[in-house]
Amino acid sequence: MQRRVVVTGLGVVSACGLNVNAFWDSMRQGRSGIHPITTLPPNQLRFTNACDIPDFDPNNYFDPKEAAYLDRFAHYGAVAAREAIKDSGVEFSGELKERTAIVTGSCLGGKASEDEGYVQLYRCNTTRCNPLTIPKAMANGAASRISFEHGLVGPTYTISTACSSANHAIGQAFWMVRNGGADLAVTGGSEAVFSLGLLYAWNAMRVVSPDTCRPFSKDRKGLVLGDGAGILILEPLETARARGARIYAEIVGFGMSSDAHHITQPSSEGAARALRGALEDAGMAPEEVSYINAHGTGTDANDRTETAAIRSVFGPHADKLAVSSTKSMHGHTLGAAGAIEAVATILAMRCGTIPPTANYTTPDPACDLDVVPNTPRQLQVGAAVSNSFAFGGLNAVLAFRAHER
Amino acid sequence: MQDELTKKVISTMAATQHISEDKITIDSTFQELGIDSLDGINILFALESAFDISIPDDKAKEIRSVREMVDGVRMLVEAKSDGSTASA
Numbered sequence: 001m002q003r004r005v006v007v008t009g010l011g012v013v014s015a016c017g018l019n020v021n022a023f024w025d026s027m028r029q030g031r032s033g034i035h036p037i038t039t040l041p042p043n044q045l046r047f048t049n050a051c052d053i054p055d056f057d058p059n060n061y062f063d064p065k066e067a068a069y070l071d072r073f074a075h076y077g078a079v080a081a082r083e084a085i086k087d088s089g090v091e092f093s094g095e096l097k098e099r100t101a102i103v104t105g106s107c108l109g110g111k112a113s114e115d116e117g118y119v120q121l122y123r124c125n126t127t128r129c130n131p132l133t134i135p136k137a138m139a140n141g142a143a144s145r146i147s148f149e150h151g152l153v154g155p156t157y158t159i160s161t162a163c164s165s166a167n168h169a170i171g172q173a174f175w176m177v178r179n180g181g182a183d184l185a186v187t188g189g190s191e192a193v194f195s196l197g198l199l200y201a202w203n204a205m206r207v208v209s210p211d212t213c214r215p216f217s218k219d220r221k222g223l224v225l226g227d228g229a230g231i232l233i234l235e236p237l238e239t240a241r242a243r244g245a246r247i248y249a250e251i252v253g254f255g256m257s258s259d260a261h262h263i264t265q266p267s268s269e270g271a272a273r274a275l276r277g278a279l280e281d282a283g284m285a286p287e288e289v290s291y292i293n294a295h296g297t298g299t300d301a302n303d304r305t306e307t308a309a310i311r312s313v314f315g316p317h318a319d320k321l322a323v324s325s326t327k328s329m330h331g332h333t334l335g336a337a338g339a340i341e342a343v344a345t346i347l348a349m350r351c352g353t354i355p356p357t358a359n360y361t362t363p364d365p366a367c368d369l370d371v372v373p374n375t376p377r378q379l380q381v382g383a384a385v386s387n388s389f390a391f392g393g394l395n396a397v398l399a400f401r402a403h404e405r
Numbered sequence: 406m407q408d409e410l411t412k413k414v415i416s417t418m419a420a421t422q423h424i425s426e427d428k429i430t431i432d433s434t435f436q437e438l439g440i441d442s443l444d445g446i447n448i449l450f451a452l453e454s455a456f457d458i459s460i461p462d463d464k465a466k467e468i469r470s471v472r473e474m475v476d477g478v479r480m481l482v483e484a485k486s487d488g489s490t491a492s493a
Contacts, residue, residue, distance in 0.1 A: 063423070069443070130450060131447055
């Protein structure tokens with residue numbers, strides 16, 4: 001017997017705001033958080049703008065020793081989880097603590113700490129490496145911190161599938177709650193990319209835009225890197241109702257696929273299969289969907305391929321869809337992307353406002369969807385999907401339904 | 406009165422633990438200071454860097470107090486300066 005699963009708590013840390021209210025304020029006004037990189041010294045990168053989060057001081061959220069023992073991606077994840085748990089109003093009894101799952105996503109984990117640790121070896125020529133490098137670098141750092149901060153002792157793990165990490169994590173958590181494997185889930189993703197080594201590695205990929213992120217626009221030049229975290233609280237509809245929780249939306253479908261095609265080039269068939277899978281899992285007809293929060297990285301290849309995938313799945317209905325990429329505002333937060341975008345999708349449904357694709361200038365025939373350019377749109381959304389497509393050809397799509405109040 | 410080496414060990418430990426130096430005396434035990442095993446290796450790393458010494462694993466495992474830490478560091482620092490005198 002499958003249970004219906006609803007979202008009852010949200011948490012976000014992003015360049016567009018350090019909490020859900022500030023974040024949504026940016027989204028619903030179409031305000032981009034892209035700015036000159038401030039958290040690193042001047043360098044020779046081909047790009048100068050990003051969505052780093054200089055305002056986020058971990059010492060405002062953790063005692064100084066705790067802060068020093070965690071990588072920034074774990075700071076973000078733990079802070080977003082704190083907000084989401086508080087927002088949900090859930091009280092953790094002993095039994096619920098054992099029945100709560102934590103599933104987080106992260107592409108890089110604590111690679112920035114690893115980078116810092118190795119500077120001693122490679123640049124300073126010492127034979128010493130900071131002993132905190134290992135615990136800070138592990139990709140489950142955020143999940144573990146959330147677990148011991150809240151005393152949650154149920155199934156806890158981390159998924160790393162590059163830019164699909166958070167959607168895979170949320171999907172797994174959703175299925176676990178739906179099937180009775182857990183009675184509550186704290187799930188999402190977090191990412192911290194701003195170390196010199198990582199930025200040069202991205203620089204070498206030649207997919208980062210020299211200025212800004214213009215998804216689906218003819219003159220798009222690539223993605224803009226971002227830090228951040230998104231966390232959702234999932235629980236069965238019945239228990240949410242019983243405790244009088246605020247219900248943001250229902251999570252109804254999860255689809256995943258692999259392209260088996262190329263390590264970096266996307267394939268529209270793979271993406272389409274994940275989209276179809278999510279709709280099928282949700283028992284949702286394509287015509288029910290009115291909003292897609294696109295993967296929309298702003299790279300030439302993704303946006304073309306994603307357009308083709310959407311057209312192949314939705315047919316003529318594709319022309320009736322509102323499709324926006326909020327990465328144009330909060331940047332590409334890699335393993336946190338699906339989670340931050342799930343928050344944007346859920347609040348779009350709840351508030352009847354579609355966050356736009358910012359920085360859009362010129363239509364591209366290869367991306368001929370209604371991409372809600374630059375201006376937010378009032379629209380009642382009954383059902384929405386949120387796409388994540390990763391390097392390595394791994395795709396994960398979530399489907400949501402508005403909750404009738 | 407504390408000598409320079411003792412002061413430097415205590416200030417290094419305080420910085421690593423993010424606590425005030427006043428909280429640490431020569432007689433403090435690791436248990437009293439709430440220093441767990443991960444804190445311990447983090448302190449060893451900081452002291453190795455501060456004094457440019459290498460603290461062997463077997464010796465490190467026996468250290469349970471600030472006094473033992475100061476004595477151990479002193480021994481290694483003296484051994485190092487003896488070595489450099491000899492080679493000079």
